[in-house]
Amino acid sequence: MEIVLISDGPLPMESPVRRLPLFFHARLIDMDKVSPGTVGEGKIAIVELLDATDAGLIALKAAWGSIAAIPVICFVARKNRREVIQAGALGKSEMLDRETPLALILRRLTSLTQKDIAEDLPARMPQKTVEAYKKGNVFLENMCLASAEGTKIPVSVLKTSASEIFNAMLQEGLSFWMEAVNSHHSPTYSHSLKVAGLAGMFANHLGWSKGECEEVVAGGLVHDIGKTRIPLSILDKADKLTEKERAIIDKHPLYGREILKPRLELPIDIKKMAIQHHEYLDGTGYPDGLKGERISPKVRLITICDIFTALTEERAYKEGIPARTAISMLQDMGPKLDQKMVSAFARMLLDNGFGALNRSEQKVRRGSAA
Numbered sequence: 133m134e135i136v137l138i139s140d141g142p143l144p145m146e147s148p149v150r151r152l153p154l155f156f157h158a159r160l161i162d163m164d165k166v167s168p169g170t171v172g173e174g175k176i177a178i179v180e181l182l183d184a185t186d187a188g189l190i191a192l193k194a195a196w197g198s199i200a201a202i203p204v205i206c207f208v209a210r211k212n213r214r215e216v217i218q219a220g221a222l223g224k225s226e227m228l229d230r231e232t233p234l235a236l237i238l239r240r241l242t243s244l245t246q247k248d249i250a251e252d253l254p255a256r257m258p259q260k261t262v263e264a265y266k267k268g269n270v271f272l273e274n275m276c277l278a279s280a281e282g283t284k285i286p287v288s289v290l291k292t293s294a295s296e297i298f299n300a301m302l303q304e305g306l307s308f309w310m311e312a313v314n315s316h317h318s319p320t321y322s323h324s325l326k327v328a329g330l331a332g333m334f335a336n337h338l339g340w341s342k343g344e345c346e347e348v349v350a351g352g353l354v355h356d357i358g359k360t361r362i363p364l365s366i367l368d369k370a371d372k373l374t375e376k377e378r379a380i381i382d383k384h385p386l387y388g389r390e391i392l393k394p395r396l397e398l399p400i401d402i403k404k405m406a407i408q409h410h411e412y413l414d415g416t417g418y419p420d421g422l423k424g425e426r427i428s429p430k431v432r433l434i435t436i437c438d439i440f441t442a443l444t445e446e447r448a449y450k451e452g453i454p455a456r457t458a459i460s461m462l463q464d465m466g467p468k469l470d471q472k473m474v475s476a477f478a479r480m481l482l483d484n485g486f487g488a489l490n491r492s493e494q495k496v497r498r499g500s501a502a
Contacts, residue, residue: 328352
């Protein structure tokens with residue numbers, strides 16, 4: 133869903149509208165530039181009236197027909213009579229106070245266009261997989277909100293989601309899970325759900341305990357939490373990233389550390405999976421250049437699942453490569469990865485028929501590589 137942000141000049145620093153691009157695809161338009169061409173395929177228009185000039189409002193009023201066909205929300209200070217009158221004078225629209233909690237703002241925006249996330253799933257999808265898919269999505273949404281608001285991560289929802297995902301895969305198979313998450317509208321969410329599923333089944337293949345398997349599922353869900361500080365316009369970009377955009381993406385483990393450090397409610401092993409999943413055993417990874425035994429088995433496992441997922445995912449600017457080719461690339465990384473784990477990962481996927489998880493099963497996705 134794309135939303136159009138309308139402001140008289142740059143968005144004011146104190147406006148909650150500045151945070152919306154972290155949750156939605158968004159474009160900023162100056163009030164005097166509103167037209168059918170600039171609004172385009174926007175599904176919702178957000179008008180920020182803070183610091184709006186009379187000239188800007190006159191121009192917006194003249195072009196109001198360009199956005200009248202889609203829902204319009206005006207952000208005002210309810211105690212500011214001038215802004216309330218301005219919003220009313222524009223025409224049919226909804227008013228939201230700038231002091232409205234972010235959770236309520238997001239809930240209102242998604243309610244305007246969002247359908248049941250399970251509607252895009254294949255009709256033959258088993259019920260436990262469907263329910264686990266829904267639960268995983270609920271956690272990811274709550275995690276993004278907690279990150280934005282600085283509130284506690286809902287650990288109980290995380291544990292329940294991880295347990296349901298793992299149990300669904302044990303009963304109905306990894307292939308169904310991967311097929312389900314391929315249908316997700318968000319490449320970023322889809323990636324985390326895939327990594328979570330692969331991690332859980334890989335840990336199970338290695339003979340780890342049920343608790344450890346569920347913890348790496350949880351780690352997969354949380355591993356890219358640092359990306360909640362990166363606008364979706366970069367994360368889900370349809371074209372290849374520029375060097376500047378890639379540099380921003382590469383900061384996500386550091387952002388993850390900043391987000392997770394004060395959150396004592398989250399187990400330390402899950403934090404490590406989020407912060408260290410781009411570290412390599414030979415010390416050439418980031419953000420800290422950790423080597424060897426300083427990288428735990430759980431982190432090593434998440435790293436393998438993360439790289440494999442990024443290689444096999446389809447994006448607008450690249451095709452996903454077949455599973456066998458991706459495994460060969462993991463093997464070619466040599467001492468960067470735990471090659472005993474890579475060999476076990478290959479056996480899990482190929483010997484058990486999961487090698488079919490390749491380009492032919494994936495829908496065309498949009499966005500950047502992990």
